[in-house]
Amino acid sequence: MTTVRQLGVLTGGGDCPGLNPVIRAIVRRAIQSHITVVGIRNGWKGLVKAETIPLNLQAVSGILPRGGTILGTSRTNPYKKPEDLASVKENIKKLQLDALIAIGGEDTLGVATKLVKEGVRVVGVPKTIDNDLSATDVTFGFDTAVNIAMEAIDRLHTTAESHHRIMVAEVMGRHAGWIATYAGIAGGADVILIPEEPIDLDEVCGIIKTRHARGKDFSIVVVAEGAQFANKNLVKTTEKLDEFGHVRLGGIGDTLGKLIEERTGYETRVTVLGHIQRGGSPTAFDRVLGTRFGVKAVELVLEGKFGYMTSLQGNKVIGVPIEQATGVLKTVDKDFYQLAKIFFG
Ligand code: F6P
Secondary structure (H helix, E strand, O other): OOOOOEEEEEEOOOOOOOHHHHHHHHHHHHHHOOOEEEEEOOOHHHHHHOOEEEEOHHHHOOOOOOOOOOOOOOOOOOOOOHHHHHHHHHHHHHOOOOEEEEEEOHHHHHHHHHHHHOOOOEEEEEEOOOOOOOOOOOOEOHHHHHHHHHHHHHHHHHHHHHHOOEEEEEEOOOOOOHHHHHHHHHHOOOEEEOOOOOEOHHHHHHHHHHHHHOOOOOEEEEEEOOOOEOOOOOOEEEEEEOOOOOEEEOOHHHHHHHHHHHHHOOOEEEEEOHHHHOOOOOOHHHHHHHHHHHHHHHHHHHOOOOOEEEEEEOOEEEEEEHHHHHOOOOOOOHHHHHHHHOOOO
16 A cells, blocks of 8 residues: 555546546545545646645535536646646645546546656546547546437427428537437437548438438438548637647538538528537436546555556446557447448438
8 A cells, every 4th residue: 555645636628527526536535544635726737836725525515416627627738838847746746745636538647647657646537528538438427418419419309390400410529429429329310420430421411311202301410520521621610729739629510511501402500519518417327437436546546556547347447557548549439330320311
């Protein structure tokens, strides 16, 4: 067992439902082992600036059903400026943090991996609504996002049917179409378009026309924000990049909606679900998974498993090297997409 008296916790990257259940579980499990927990504000930024809040029983009371993160978050990359990295290391000492738990996606965990190589004691907890991290069957936040998107598709169905329209629903999913595929299957979408497969406009319009020919004069098309036409660039809302070099996606739904209307002649409307998929209360599944990940993260710290992160494999929560999660992203496999395609049209 590693001696840890004080533990720092941070949440980095995009927020996601289930972060607060993780924070609560970390505090509850740490208290059991007489460890004090310090909350670091706004991801890695809080370690650059030494901005913290105490995390005790009172601080985490009532946060289980709450969306977002009580710690705040940012997309700060401490490896961008050498002086920021120096501050991070200095502040870890100054704040007397014997170890850190970093809760985040590929970027936050990527920073964690680099810090571990420099001797900082970090354990990771994977999070993303996109569900694109490898080495874990699923990340918390995904189930909530899928349920929100599914409910939106259900609602779009009734208005689409009443007006005999095509409804395009743009959902999140930067590199992977997990939300689109799951919500699309669950909501009975007629076409699902994902980043893993180039969009074939002829095929999409063909499916819609065939539906019309058999008397179904409305259709639902679900498109992931990262989906692309062959040989075309990603559709972005701005040219600006974040500190990890990511573009801000959004707008493929609009582009697609216009093209579908032009080609088919059917009236088309577009709904962009955006951050609604990330906000609000987590589902029971995400609360439980977050709780299990939080408890396991503290146990990995106690075992001295730095450079490891929590992972769901089957029904077991285990520790796996963080690098396994961030090396290659987990995209929708062909078989699963083929299954979804059975229900197109
Ligand atoms: O990575 C999760 C995610 O929700 C992506 O699906 C999306 O592209 C991105 O974050 C949006 O980020 P932001 O909150 O910075 O607009």
